[in-house]
Amino acid sequence: xxxxxxxxxxxxxxxxxxxxxxxxxxxxxxxxxxxxxxxxxxxxxxxxxxxxxxxxxxxxxxxxxxxxxxxxxxxxxxxxxxxxxxxxxxxxxxxxxxxxxxxxxxxxxxxxxxxxxxxxxxxxxxxxxxxxxxxxxxxxxxxxxxxxxxxxxxxxxxxxxxxxxxxxxx
Numbered sequence: 199x200x201x202x203x204x205x206x207x208x209x210x211x212x213x214x215x216x217x218x219x220x221x222x223x224x225x226x227x228x229x230x231x232x233x234x235x236x237x238x239x240x241x242x243x244x245x246x247x248x249x250x251x252x253x254x255x256x257x258x259x260x261x262x263x264x265x266x267x268x269x270x271x272x273x274x275x276x277x278x279x280x281x282x283x284x285x286x287x288x289x290x291x292x293x294x295x296x297x298x299x300x301x302x303x304x305x306x307x308x309x310x311x312x313x314x315x316x317x318x319x320x321x322x323x324x325x326x327x328x329x330x331x332x333x334x335x336x337x338x339x340x341x342x343x344x345x346x347x348x349x350x351x352x353x354x355x356x357x358x359x360x361x362x363x364x365x366x367x368x
Contacts, residue, residue: 199225199226199294199295200223200225200226200295200297200340200343200344201225201226201227201228201268201270201294201295201296201297202216202219202220202225202226202227202228202297202299202336202340203227203228203230203264203296203297203298203299204216204227204228204229204230204299204332205230205261205298205299205300205301205306205310206230206231206232206233206234206300206301206304207229207233207234207235207301207302207332208233208234208235208301208302208303209234209235209302209332210234210235210236211333212302212331212332212333213229213233213235213333214250215333215337216332216333216336216337217249217250217253217255218249219333219336219337219340220253220254220255220340221249221252221253221254222249223340223341223344223352224350224351224352225254225340226254226255226256227253227254227255227256228255228256228257228258228264228268228296229255229256229257229258230257230258230260230261230263230264231257231258231259231260233257234301237257261310268294268296269293269294270293270294270295270296271291271293271294271295271296271317272296272298272314272317273286273295273296273297273298273317273318273319273339274298274306274310274311274314274317274318274319275297275298275299275300275319275320275321275335275336275339276300276305276306276311276318276319276320277305277320277328277329278305278311278318278320279318279319279320280315280318280320281316281317281318281319281320282319282320282321282322283319283321283338283339283342284342286317286319287346288342288343288346288347289346289347289348295343297336297339297340297343299332299335299336299339302332319339321335321338
């Protein structure tokens, strides 16, 4: 299973977008406090649309609380990473995969990253940009893992209960 971990997220709109991505990709979301906002529906409604209530998520009081309750392969998204996502083989993982992302303003603390340098990932970009938007990075990373796993059990066509794959032909 793929898991997204947000360490001290600060912006409710980003977390709402990430919740929507998690629902679309059948991914569990882990939120490590403190959060920079309330998780009530009003705070994340606009970006998460009506998907907030469908999100499989859990909150933790601290990094230690999270690591005590979760085991598997941890991958850290950081601008200080020295590996690209394509350097990792997510296709045959038998362990839980945890994609970990830091606070929008400060990222993941060095104390957490240092023991995991081999699993620190950076998305390549120009020198003109310090970082990408958090919700965009989460979507890129989740879909890279899904791509390598042939998208697991996700729909390749528009489900019939929505408009159906032949909608555009009608």
